[in-house]
Amino acid sequence: MTYRLFEILSETGNHADVVWADPSSSDRNDTHLAYAIETTETQSLARLNQADFIAVSAQTLYEHFPELQGCSYLLFATHPLRELSDSAKYLTYYTFTNDCSQPISSSGASAKEVHKMIAFLENQVIQGVVSPSSEMIDQAKLSGQDISKWLESAFSIGGNDFLDDDSNYFVPIPVALVAIIGENPEIKESRVDTVKEEFTNLASQWVHDVEGMSSTVEMVKHSAYQKIISMGKVVVPFLLEDLRQNPLYWLPALRQITQQNPVQPEQRGKVKQMAEAWLNWGKQEGYIV
Amino acid sequence: MGRAIHLELRYPNLPLTEYTVTSPKSQEYNCFAWAAGDQERWWQPTPEDEFFWIEGVPMEETLLAYIKAYQTLGYELCNDETLEIGYEKIALYVNDEGIPVHAARQLTSGMWTSKLGALEDIEHELEGLTGERYGNVGQVLRRSNQATI
Numbered sequence: 001m002t003y004r005l006f007e008i009l010s011e012t013g014n015h016a017d018v019v020w021a022d023p024s025s026s027d028r029n030d031t032h033l034a035y036a037i038e039t040t041e042t043q044s045l046a047r048l049n050q051a052d053f054i055a056v057s058a059q060t061l062y063e064h065f066p067e068l069q070g071c072s073y074l075l076f077a078t079h080p081l082r083e084l085s086d087s088a089k090y091l092t093y094y095t096f097t098n099d100c101s102q103p104i105s106s107s108g109a110s111a112k113e114v115h116k117m118i119a120f121l122e123n124q125v126i127q128g129v130v131s132p133s134s135e136m137i138d139q140a141k142l143s144g145q146d147i148s149k150w151l152e153s154a155f156s157i158g159g160n161d162f163l164d165d166d167s168n169y170f171v172p173i174p175v176a177l178v179a180i181i182g183e184n185p186e187i188k189e190s191r192v193d194t195v196k197e198e199f200t201n202l203a204s205q206w207v208h209d210v211e212g213m214s215s216t217v218e219m220v221k222h223s224a225y226q227k228i229i230s231m232g233k234v235v236v237p238f239l240l241e242d243l244r245q246n247p248l249y250w251l252p253a254l255r256q257i258t259q260q261n262p263v264q265p266e267q268r269g270k271v272k273q274m275a276e277a278w279l280n281w282g283k284q285e286g287y288i289v
Numbered sequence: 290m291g292r293a294i295h296l297e298l299r300y301p302n303l304p305l306t307e308y309t310v311t312s313p314k315s316q317e318y319n320c321f322a323w324a325a326g327d328q329e330r331w332w333q334p335t336p337e338d339e340f341f342w343i344e345g346v347p348m349e350e351t352l353l354a355y356i357k358a359y360q361t362l363g364y365e366l367c368n369d370e371t372l373e374i375g376y377e378k379i380a381l382y383v384n385d386e387g388i389p390v391h392a393a394r395q396l397t398s399g400m401w402t403s404k405l406g407a408l409e410d411i412e413h414e415l416e417g418l419t420g421e422r423y424g425n426v427g428q429v430l431r432r433s434n435q436a437t438i
Contacts, residue, residue: 210406211299211406211407211408212296212299212300212405212406212407212408212422213390213406213422214319214320214321214390214391214392214404214405214406214423215333215350215388215389215390216331216333216335216338216340217333217335217338217350218390219406220338246316247316247317248316248317248331248407249316249407251338251339252337252338255337255338255339261339263339267339268330268339268340268341268342269322269329269330269331269332269333269339269340269341269342270317270329270330270341271316271317271318271330271331272317274339
């Protein structure tokens with residue numbers, strides 16, 4: 001199930017004028033905002049209907065953005081009129097701690113930071129590493145209420161020239177909320193169980209189909225094996241675990257996933273020794289406790 | 290050790306011919322190693338997978354590369370799969386593309402011995418393993434049984 005930003009933020013029910021900043025919407029109560037939308041050729045605002053709520057792992061986020069340690073949410077927002085200026089931040093994000101009544105800084109992230117963050121998030125979405133649990137959704141809705149109140153209170157379109165530094169123009173239109181999920185043991189365990197189940201199913205199918213083949217090249221070509229490889233490093237602990245029972249099966253997969261080669265020249269073809277080399281590598285790399 | 294239904298399901302010609310299982314399963318060697326008398330290594334001419342291949346022989350999955358590999362052990366091309374006194378033979382099975390997918394070694398009885406991937410060894414007739422999985426015999430090799438590995 002995909003939760004939209006509107007679902008997260010709409011619990012308070014009093015900010016529809018902001019969230020539904022869509023030219024096709026008939027629910028626009030704020031005439032100033034409607035004017036802005038209709039007069040700035042920002043038809044791309046229609047994309048707001050597709051704004052999403054997503055979650056990312058805190059551990060992974062902090063590895064890439066150590067300066068965001070302690071943040072619990074990122075709110076991406078546009079400031080539509082600002083796109084008329086080259087220097088102003090049209091698209092930015094605001095960071096929140098667990099206290100979502102106001103962002104850590106109301107100045108928002110720079111264009112460079114936004115670019116880096118979007119690239120990171122796209123990669124996370126492609127990998128699909130975190131699926132929000134129902135508890136996470138409930139928590140996000142609670143936080144969304146506070147964020148909505150901030151959006152409402154911060155809304156300002158006063159001043160003579162919105163591009164002036166002294167302008168009171170501040171119209172953050174929310175487009176995406178990112179929940180930063182700590183390494184909750186239950187969530188982590190759930191993820192591990194999912195990966196293990198997928199690996200077990202694919203491995204079972206693969207063994208059934210290729211057992212008796214003499215060429216590892218043919219064995220590796222099988223779609224189930226290729227899917228296991230495409231799971232990436234997250235599956236490495238299970239490959240290593242199974243290697244104890246099946247020393248042959250996962251040698252090519254480990255090589256392809258990790259791009260490592262712990263096998264010594266004199267061990268080539270000696271399957272048990274090759275497996276042992278990989279198990280030792282797994283211990284050194286922390287995959288095996 | 291007798292016959293095995295799980296093998297007959299994979300190799301439909303087996304139950305139509307004479308065969309018997311002669312070893313438990315093993316992932317330590319494959320048919321290409323077994324044909325050469327090697328029970329300690331998995332032979333595979335793919336450089337990226339770190340399996341064993343004879344030094345100096347092209348690491349490529351072609352019939353020529355496999356022939357060259359066995360030639361280093363004294364084998365030569367042969368067109369006759371029947372038992373010849375004074376010779377031991379290897380049969381290379383190839384798929385539709387002519388790529389070797391299996392090897393069997395002839396025993397002094399005239400029967401053949403094969404390692405079936407990571408499964409068991411069997412004694413069998415050459416025709417017992419032809420079919421979808423191992424294709425057909427594409428080349429027979431022979432060497433004097435006085436030669437040593």
